[in-house]
Amino acid sequence: MAFVKEFKEFAMRGNVVDLAVGVVIGAAFGGIVTSLVKDIIMPPIGYITGGVDFSDKKIILKDADPVHKVLENAIHYGSFINAVIQFLIIAFSIFMVVKAINSLKKSEPEPEAAPVAEPEPTKEELLLTQIRDLLAKGQK
Structure with a gap:
């Protein structure tokens, strides 16, 4: 039962839920970008x-043989080109979203920091101050 309780606490943390939402939205966004490309x-x-049509581009390593039921063996470099273009579009889109979010965060006024109080002098500093003052009195 402790394991179930720990898992529930883990799953209900804000970061895990945010990550899950991000993954679902990212997958949907990937479909949109795939269609766009x-x-x-x-x-x-x-x-x-x-x-x-790049998606049809390929280098045939071995032709298909329908008589012997052998499928074509090919390197589909056109699909790879499409995937690279999709990646670049997704990366650029994410960059723009993060940039927009960061600009919104910058426009929010930052709370003013509380003034930092001077630290109390240490015993050694107090003693040195007293010695300095005594020496200054003795020179007059």
């Missing part, structure tokens, strides 16, 4: 490059 960004790039 696939359906909006790559078609114009394909048009500019003469109708090239």
